Amino acid sequence: MDAVEERAPTEVLVVASDVSFARRCERNLSRKDDFVVETAGTVEEAIGHVTGERAIDCIVSEFDLPETDGIAFLEMVRAHAPAVPFILVADAAEEKQVSHAVTGHVTDYFLKEDLSDDGIFGRLIDNLVAYYREQNELSSSTISRAGTLLDHANDMIAVLDAGQIRYINQTGVGLLRGEDRAEFLGQPIAEWLDDPPESSLTDRLRQVQRGKLSLEVFDQILERVDGTALPVAVYTSRIDWTDGPAVALIIRDVESRKRLESELSLKNRAIDTAPIGITIADMAEPDNPLVYANDHFLELTGYAESEVLGRNSRFLQGEDTDPEPVARMREAIEADESVSVELRNYRKDGCMFWNRVTLAPIENAEGDVTHYLGFQEDVTERVAMQQRLRRFKQAVEAAGHAIYLTKPDGTITYVNPAFERITG
Numbered sequence: 001m002d003a004v005e006e007r008a009p010t011e012v013l014v015v016a017s018d019v020s021f022a023r024r025c026e027r028n029l030s031r032k033d034d035f036v037v038e039t040a041g042t043v044e045e046a047i048g049h050v051t052g053e054r055a056i057d058c059i060v061s062e063f064d065l066p067e068t069d070g071i072a073f074l075e076m077v078r079a080h081a082p083a084v085p086f087i088l089v090a091d092a093a094e095e096k097q098v099s100h101a102v103t104g105h106v107t108d109y110f111l112k113e114d115l116s117d118d119g120i121f122g123r124l125i126d127n128l129v130a131y132y133r134e135q136n137e138l139s140s141s142t143i144s145r146a147g148t149l150l151d152h153a154n155d156m157i158a159v160l161d162a163g164q165i166r167y168i169n170q171t172g173v174g175l176l177r178g179e180d181r182a183e184f185l186g187q188p189i190a191e192w193l194d195d196p197p198e199s200s201l202t203d204r205l206r207q208v209q210r211g212k213l214s215l216e217v218f219d220q221i222l223e224r225v226d227g228t229a230l231p232v233a234v235y236t237s238r239i240d241w242t243d244g245p246a247v248a249l250i251i252r253d254v255e256s257r258k259r260l261e262s263e264l265s266l267k268n269r270a271i272d273t274a275p276i277g278i279t280i281a282d283m284a285e286p287d288n289p290l291v292y293a294n295d296h297f298l299e300l301t302g303y304a305e306s307e308v309l310g311r312n313s314r315f316l317q318g319e320d321t322d323p324e325p326v327a328r329m330r331e332a333i334e335a336d337e338s339v340s341v342e343l344r345n346y347r348k349d350g351c352m353f354w355n356r357v358t359l360a361p362i363e364n365a366e367g368d369v370t371h372y373l374g375f376q377e378d379v380t381e382r383v384a385m386q387q388r389l390r391r392f393k394q395a396v397e398a399a400g401h402a403i404y405l406t407k408p409d410g411t412i413t414y415v416n417p418a419f420e421r422i423t424g
Contacts, residue, residue: 009034009035009036010034010035010036010057010058010125010126010129011036011038011054011055011056011057011058012029012035012036012037012038012056012057012058012059012060012125013038013039013040013046013049013050013056013058013059013060014026014029014037014038014039014040014060014061015039015040015041015043015046015059015060015061015062015065015070015073016039016040016041016060016061016062016089017041017042017062017064017065017066018062019041021062021089021112022039022041024115025037025039025060025115025121026039028115028121028122029121029122029125031119031122035122035125041066042065042066042067043065043066043067043068043073043076043215044067044215046059046061046073047076047215047237047238050076050077050080050081051080051211051237051238051239051240056081056084057084057085057129057132057133058084058085058086058087058125058128058129058132059077059084059085059086059087060087060089060125061073061074061086061087061088061089062088062089062090063088063089063090063091064090064091067215067217068217068235070088070090071088071154071155072155072235072250072252074086074088074106075150075153075155075157075235075248075250076235076237076239076248076250078150078153078157079150079157079159079237079239079248080237080239080240080248082150083132084132085107085108085125085128085129085132086106086107087106087107087108087109087110087124087125087128088106088108088109088110089109089110089111089112089115090109090110090111090112091111091112107128108124108128150167150169151169151170151171153169153171154171155171155250155251155252155253156168156169156171156172156175156176156249156250156251156252156253157169157171157172157248157249157250157251158172158184158189158248158249158251159239159241159246159247159248159249160189160205160209160246160247160249161209161241161244161246161247162206162209163188163189163190163201163202163205163206164186164187164188164189165184165185165186165187165188165189166185166241166242166246167185167241168181168184168185169181172184172251175222175224175230175251175253176192176222176224176225177224177225177226177228178225189201189205189249190202191223192222192223192224193220193221193222193223193234193251194220194221194223196218196220196234197218204216204236205236205247205249208236208237208238208247209238209245209246209247210238210245211238211245213236213238215235215236215237216234216235216236216237217233217234217235217236218233218234219231219232219233219234219254220232220233220234222251230253230255231254231255232251232252232253232254233251233252233254234249234250234251234252235249235250235251235252236248236249236250271294272294272295273294273295273296274294274296275296276296276375276376276377277293277294277296277297277300277301277374277375277376277377278292278293278294278296278297278373278374278375278376279292279293279294279297279308279313279373279374279376280292280362280371280372280373280374281312281313281371281372281374282370282371283333283369283370283371283372284370287312288312288333288372289309289310289311289312290308290309290310290311290312290313291309291371292309293305293308293309297376300347300353300376300378301316301345301347301348302347302348302349303348307348313374314326316345316346316355317343317344317345317346318344318345318346318352320344320352321343321344321345321346322343322344325341325342325343325357326343328341329341329357329359332359333359333361333372336361336369337361338358338359338360338361339358339359340356340357340358340359341356341357342354342355342356342357342379342383343355343357345376353378353380354378354379354380354382354383355376355377355378355379356376356377356379357374357375357376358374358375359372359373359374359375360372360373360374360375361373396416397416397417399416399418400418401418402415402416402418402419402422402423403415403416403418403419404416404419
């Protein structure tokens with residue numbers, strides 16, 4: 001009988017400043033006999049694990065980290081290990097920021113509250129690591145794969161050896177206002193980046209490359225090819241490159257990021273405080289649960305956010321809800337189309353209200369519908385007014401005496417049947 005090949009243990013690194021979350025991950029993943037779980041509370045400590053002797057098979061990282069955020073940490077990891085599975089974990093409040101920041105080089109991302117103890121998280125990591133190991137065996141060019149991934153990063157990423165640029169991604173070429181990466185290769189980074197306060201850039205890079213400093217973060221001015229200056233945040237860490245240790249240099253456009261974050265914050269506040277209910281449903285999940293509900297929706301329906309998220313919005317329907325508009329919404333969703341209907345819905349306390357619902361599909365870059373945006377407006381007063389007007393018109397038209405309506409200037413605008421009979 002052939003011997004069964006023994007599988008190597010899966011080395012998982014959990015990077016989290018939230019101690020309770022780190023312990024929860026460790027407890028959850030340690031249930032699998034072939035998982036070895038290490039934890040790090042800071043990026044500096046995590047970089048030590050990544051560049052250490054033991055190979056890391058998967059990284060699980062919080063988005064909010066002490067020295068930086070999970071995206072910058074991811075870019076440091078990608079310079080060292082271009083294909084290792086990287087799972088980003090965020091709070092619900094950070095989800096919008098994470099989804100805007102995440103690009104294709106994040107393997108997956110989770111909300112903390114979605115991390116259950118049913119073993120799904122461990123099975124996901126198992127599958128990712130199996131695929132990662134298979135691809136590692138098939139691929140012969142780590143540098144080529146790293147370059148492909150890093151070119152899609154949002155920040156400038158360069159690899160330095162003795163202060164000279166060995167690699168720079170396309171984002172960096174654009175940030176420096178260059179035309180081709182060849183004009184920067186072999187050049188000292190000091191040509192575009194001044195010394196940090198109270199120290200020498202060359203000395204700091206040398207210490208990082210020698211392993212005396214595992215992580216350096218500082219603000220600086222980037223002098224670009226066209227003579228313009230740009231405030232940037234600089235992150236450096238030690239990595240293993242082609243033939244020995246090197247420095248991964250990440251440069252983030254501070255002003256651009258601040259503008260984007262300000263615009264995103266403004267949009268988020270506008271949606272959160274809009275005078276109509278706004279919801280977002282995830283079409284990729286079974287039963288299309290709500291993943292967002294703004295303040296007005298909660299006020300309109302009387303439910304708390306925790307009672308709404310994770311549920312299909314049909315919980316607002318009741319025994320007197322007309323099935324016709326419900327069917328119209330279902331047909332529109334199946335056809336990836338927009339739709340507007342009015343129907344009876346019910347608040348948490350059982351009170352009925354007339355809801356004008358508008359649904360609109362949200363597509364990803366490939367044109368696939370991933371979410372549905374919902375607008376809910378309480379039109380109970382308008383519907384009641386229309387009903388009163390209909391009853392009034394029916395009563396007027398059935399009256400046996402003449403009734404007519406006029407404008408302020410005396411022009412007759414309406415006469416009932418009895419008026420026509422009487423006046424001829």
